[in-house]
Amino acid sequence: MTSTSTTAQGALVTPAQPASEDVGVRQLLERGRRLSTPALRSAVERLAAPMDTVAAYHFGWIDAHGNPSEADGGKAVRPALALLSAEVAGADAEVGLPGAVAVELVHNFSLLHDDLMDGDEQRRHRDTVWKVHGPALAVLVGDALFGLANEVLLELGTVDAGRATRRLTRATRRLIDGQAQDISYEHRERVTVQECLEMEGNKTGALLACSTSIGAVLGGADDATADALETYGYHLGLAFQAVDDLLGIWGDPSSTGKRTWSDLRQRKKSLPVVAALEGRGPAAERLCQLLTDDAKKSQEQFQEFQESEFAERAALIEEAGGRDWTAEEARRQHATAVAALDDVRMPDRVRAQLVGLADFVVVRER
Amino acid sequence: MTSTSTTAQGALVTPAQPASEDVGVRQLLERGRRLSTPALRSAVERLAAPMDTVAAYHFGWIDAHGNPSEADGGKAVRPALALLSAEVAGADAEVGLPGAVAVELVHNFSLLHDDLMDGDEQRRHRDTVWKVHGPALAVLVGDALFGLANEVLLELGTVDAGRATRRLTRATRRLIDGQAQDISYEHRERVTVQECLEMEGNKTGALLACSTSIGAVLGGADDATADALETYGYHLGLAFQAVDDLLGIWGDPSSTGKRTWSDLRQRKKSLPVVAALEGRGPAAERLCQLLTDDAKKSQEQFQEFQESEFAERAALIEEAGGRDWTAEEARRQHATAVAALDDVRMPDRVRAQLVGLADFVVVRER
Numbered sequence: 206m207t208s209t210s211t212t213a214q215g216a217l218v219t220p221a222q223p224a225s226e227d228v229g230v231r232q233l234l235e236r237g238r239r240l241s242t243p244a245l246r247s248a249v250e251r252l253a254a255p256m257d258t259v260a261a262y263h264f265g266w267i268d269a270h271g272n273p274s275e276a277d278g279g280k281a282v283r284p285a286l287a288l289l290s291a292e293v294a295g296a297d298a299e300v301g302l303p304g305a306v307a308v309e310l311v312h313n314f315s316l317l318h319d320d321l322m323d324g325d326e327q328r329r330h331r332d333t334v335w336k337v338h339g340p341a342l343a344v345l346v347g348d349a350l351f352g353l354a355n356e357v358l359l360e361l362g363t364v365d366a367g368r369a370t371r372r373l374t375r376a377t378r379r380l381i382d383g384q385a386q387d388i389s390y391e392h393r394e395r396v397t398v399q400e401c402l403e404m405e406g407n408k409t410g411a412l413l414a415c416s417t418s419i420g421a422v423l424g425g426a427d428d429a430t431a432d433a434l435e436t437y438g439y440h441l442g443l444a445f446q447a448v449d450d451l452l453g454i455w456g457d458p459s460s461t462g463k464r465t466w467s468d469l470r471q472r473k474k475s476l477p478v479v480a481a482l483e484g485r486g487p488a489a490e491r492l493c494q495l496l497t498d499d500a501k502k503s504q505e506q507f508q509e510f511q512e513s514e515f516a517e518r519a520a521l522i523e524e525a526g527g528r529d530w531t532a533e534e535a536r537r538q539h540a541t542a543v544a545a546l547d548d549v550r551m552p553d554r555v556r557a558q559l560v561g562l563a564d565f566v567v568v569r570e571r
Numbered sequence: 572m573t574s575t576s577t578t579a580q581g582a583l584v585t586p587a588q589p590a591s592e593d594v595g596v597r598q599l600l601e602r603g604r605r606l607s608t609p610a611l612r613s614a615v616e617r618l619a620a621p622m623d624t625v626a627a628y629h630f631g632w633i634d635a636h637g638n639p640s641e642a643d644g645g646k647a648v649r650p651a652l653a654l655l656s657a658e659v660a661g662a663d664a665e666v667g668l669p670g671a672v673a674v675e676l677v678h679n680f681s682l683l684h685d686d687l688m689d690g691d692e693q694r695r696h697r698d699t700v701w702k703v704h705g706p707a708l709a710v711l712v713g714d715a716l717f718g719l720a721n722e723v724l725l726e727l728g729t730v731d732a733g734r735a736t737r738r739l740t741r742a743t744r745r746l747i748d749g750q751a752q753d754i755s756y757e758h759r760e761r762v763t764v765q766e767c768l769e770m771e772g773n774k775t776g777a778l779l780a781c782s783t784s785i786g787a788v789l790g791g792a793d794d795a796t797a798d799a800l801e802t803y804g805y806h807l808g809l810a811f812q813a814v815d816d817l818l819g820i821w822g823d824p825s826s827t828g829k830r831t832w833s834d835l836r837q838r839k840k841s842l843p844v845v846a847a848l849e850g851r852g853p854a855a856e857r858l859c860q861l862l863t864d865d866a867k868k869s870q871e872q873f874q875e876f877q878e879s880e881f882a883e884r885a886a887l888i889e890e891a892g893g894r895d896w897t898a899e900e901a902r903r904q905h906a907t908a909v910a911a912l913d914d915v916r917m918p919d920r921v922r923a924q925l926v927g928l929a930d931f932v933v934v935r936e937r
Contacts, residue, residue: 253748255755318714322707341688344710345751348684348717352744355721359737367733371725378718382619385711389621 218448218535218567228561237285241305248306248357252349259338259346269337277329283308283416289558290417290434293551294424301420303357307373308416310354315380317347330462369422376415383407396474398483410442433548440542445566447535450475454519466515481527488524539567584814584901584933594927603651607671614672614723618715625704625712635703643695649674649782655924656783656800659917660790667786669723673739674782676720681746683713696828735788742781749773762840764849776808799914806908811932813901816841820885832881847893854890905933
């Protein structure tokens with residue numbers, strides 16, 4: 206892993222074919238945010254009080270006291286993909302806007318509920334909604350965002366909007382399935398790499414897949430085109446998640462906004478961990494022993510661990526090959542994603558931007 | 572109120588024009604349950620483990636240990652309405668089946684989440700899902716049922732299914748708005764009758780409205796017909812809720828499955844309470860004083876109240892006119908519901924059954 210972990214940009218993974226900076230990925234993300242935020246805000250304004258305020262807090266538009274703020278609202282990869290996908294179908298980016306809003310609403314519905322279910326107290330360097338506004342409103346506002354997502358699409362009243370909503374509904378159900386798997390895996394002693402990939406495909410892949418097809422569907426693309434775009438988005442999601450799992454152990458807290466060894470502290474069975482445990486040799490054996498003992502400890506005992514104890518586990522995961530395997534997996538998923546675009550006719554600029562986005566996702570800084 | 576509270580059947584409200592038993596309301600409800608249950612079960616079977624099991628527990632198909640059971644799954648008024656509404660449009664009842672399943676899924680999504688938010692430990696004489704399976708699964712399975720509802724409709728792939736989903740989405744958002752109002756009213760010292768009716772219209776009226784239009788829409792009815800049916804369903808919902816509010820104070824625990832003075836124990840600002848508080852005279856004043864003091868008490872202090880203290884509050888509500896006003900309101904809503912049917916052409920039998928259902932809702936035994 207030294208070759209990838211010591212690149213100039215501090216990236217954890219380098220794709221086989223890095224794109225040039227010229228395709229303007231940052232501008233693309235910026236466009237996604239610029240176009241979708243006003244539409245998202247006006248959708249959220251439809252919510253009855255106090256749900257509108259709670260949602261505005263979640264999105265970072267106001268602080269906990271209700272004062273305007275400009276907190277980090279996330280990378281907005283999904284809206285950017287939705288707008289770009291309309292251009293795949295030859296339509297204006299704006300045609301994908303209701304889709305961009307809908308996927309972002311569903312994404313944030315799942316964040317609200319997942320944070321509550323997982324007991325996570327921080328998101329994007331701020332207290333989570335249930336911490337600030339209580340569990341009831343976290344449930345309710347999540348529900349409202351879910352409903353709003355369907356509403357925004359269906360009120361277009363077109364056949365294509367119905368098709369788009371159906372894809373979104375399917376993706377949302379997979380998102381929920383993924384969270385169910387995630388929760389049930391927590392109570393299991395052992396999870397296979399295959400199970401982990403399936404869970405991550407549901408939790409992350411399905412909605413990124415839908416984000417990449419929804420604008421195209423609204424722009425009149427046929428189902429074969431939409432399916433190929435979903436293949437791209439799905440594998441993009443898995444690449445994204447593999448990188449996220451690397452960042453969850455070896456990421457720099459100042460960029461990730463999480464503590465050091467974040468996923469290890471949560472005893473998360475992420476890809477590097479499960480891949481390492483499937484390895485053979487003394488490092489895998491020692492790791493297995495340690496994690497089995499860890500599982501018996503209470504959350505309180507575990508929180509008292511020294512930095513060196515997490516560092517030991519991270520080193521064993523790396524020695525047992527979990528880090529290399531995950532970085533390699535990110536590259537494999539990246540390649541599969543990009544290859545899926547071969548099946549779709551689209552303007553060269555749009556293709557270059559989709560490839561650029563895939564590169565961006567994989568080469569995120571730590 | 573003596574005339575209504577002492578009828579032979581023990582009903583709390585008698586409608587102005589009681590329907591004969593001949594229209595077969597019980598058979599109608601039975602048909603709703605018979606047709607919708609298998610479809611509902613096969614929809615729920617799509618859920619990933621352990622959500623399928625948790626949902627099956629919620630619906631009463633299995634007990635907390637996973638053994639088959641036949642617990643009370645509720646009256647199934649919504650599926651019965653959805654099937655009947657297909658017949659309004661001249662279609663077979665079965666055409667309304669996906670709609671019947673969808674509204675029942677949304678209804679149960681809201682029960683799962685509301686029980687968690689409200690901390691209710693019992694529903695239909697059984698422990699609620701969050702009590703048995705924990706809060707995380709109550710959130711997640713609720714989400715899954717919500718998603719499933721849209722999926723069941725949208726996979727029909729027709730324009731009418733898109734229209735039906737749009738109505739369902741709108742109703743679901745109102746349901747959520749209603750729950751938000753309900754929660755926020757709890758923290759308010761005073762709620763007006765108007766606010767209470769608006770909340771109940773959202774929480775109960777909107778989904779009953781949708782239940783009454785969804786089968787018709789799937790059967791090809793135009794929007795004007797669907798809107799008139801929604802008017803019937805909305806006011807039916809308000810009539811239902813008024814009766815529910817009467818039962819919540821004066822209902823017989825052996826029929827309601829709740830404790831005596833159930834709504835008073837929860838300090839619920841239900842219709843009889845808010846109507847009584849809007850009255851003048853010594854009873855209203857004394858009630859206002861008592862409830863203001865009650866609001867300052869902790870839940871623990873409140874739970875130690877004697878039966879006689881609740882009986883005193885119930886008597887004051889009655890004396891201040893809250894009981895009479897609510898029974899009268901149930902009759903008014905019943906009449907408005909039935910009158911809305913005048914605008915819709917439909918077979919005589921179907922009309923008689925819709926009227927019969929409205930009567931049934933209002934004349935429920937205590």
